[in-house]
């Protein structure tokens with residue numbers, strides 16, 4: 001067994017990996033190297049309860065957990081290079097560089113938010129949400145805001161729109177695709193989510209993009225759309241996704257997946273990179289499936305399951321049984337949930353729709369590939385066993 005584990009990154013993947021290693025009886029040193037100044041915290045509340053309530057930090061573990069578990073947590077410590085041949089990483093902390101040796105290295109460095117690419121991205125009042133500090137900076141401005149524009153109707157954009165609307169701000173969401181969440185859920189189901197926003201009073205403008213952000217005295221005052229329309233705004237939330245910032249892997253020889261395959265750190269179906277004793281988990285990792293197809297996934301459950309699987313391998317424990325991919329998003333009072341791995345072009349079968357809450361199946365070549373619902377938690381979870389095996393969609397529609 002390895003004599004030490006070093007984890008690059010200090011978020012969900014890092015915390016769950018360390019916790020599972022100790023849970024599996026792994027007693028050798030574990031070190032978490034985190035670029036952040038906060039101990040590992042949970043990100044889903046950042047676009048939800050942290051914006052709507054004065055919630056404190058959403059720590060993943062109690063403050064004493066790491067010390068009590070013999071896990072060294074080095075904060076404000078960025079990994080800037082990896083040398084697999086020498087089995088060490090180089091960190092930067094307070095302007096000082098240090099070599100940290102490892103027996104096994106796990107890369108769990110997540111994503112950096114993609115900034116607005118046009119003019120005005122630096123104006124005050126323009127926000128992104130990736131860190132706790134980002135969310136608090138946005139929350140601090142909501143009280144004084146009257147009109148907000150959210151750029152991008154992906155999950156984080158939709159959740160930010162719901163939170164701002166709930167706080168009484170007049171919100172317009174701008175999305176170039178034909179419907180919110182169209183890339184993840186398809187146009188029809190994305191339209192169902194869009195109607196939740198309209199009902200709550202948020203405007204959604206699809207099929208158009210933002211060309212630039214306008215401002216005076218250094219503060220945002222509006223956004224200009226593709227057709228030159230200007231929407232006044234005293235707050236802008238940029239929710240156009242994130243990317244794995246892997247500059248620290250340059251020269252390491254560790255393979256980065258091609259962009260059409262999702263980018264990120266290329267791994268096999270158990271999270272092993274091509275470098276000996278180096279794994280990757282979470283949003284930055286791109287694991288192959290059993291057929292060798294690559295997919296990078298940016299979901300909480302996915303990260304936890306990868307951390308559990310990698311911890312079992314490192315601690316030489318039996319591997320956990322395969323599970324069904326799962327994602328949730330809270331918008332207004334409803335939980336939107338997706339089970340399975342539907343792909344663009346899958347057939348959609350709406351089986352329950354009361355104008356607000358809904359449930360739908362996805363299928364490909366007659367086989368169930370996923371289930372999506374809003375406000376239908378029990379019914380959705382009941383379909384889970386059908387996704388562990390090949391289930392003909394016809395069996396569920398009769």
Ligand SMILES: Cc1cc2nc3c(=O)[nH]c(=O)nc-3n(C[C@H](O)[C@H](O)[C@H](O)COP(=O)(O)OP(=O)(O)OC[C@H]3O[C@@H](n4cnc5c(N)ncnc54)[C@H](O)[C@@H]3O)c2cc1C
Nearest residue numbers: 009010011012013035043044079109110282283298299300
């Ligand atoms: C606002 C928001 C809302 C979300 N809501 C949901 C949701 O409702 N449902 C859901 O399923 N998922 C949700 N997610 C996604 C989920 O939080 C992520 O999938 C999960 O956090 C990924 O874990 P991770 O460990 O890969 O990355 P992260 O949790 O992002 O942690 C990565 C850490 O690595 C650090 N780091 C980066 N580079 C370096 C470096 N070179 N050296 C050292 N440290 C470094 C970062 O600072 C960060 O602390 C949400 C994400 C966000 C941002």
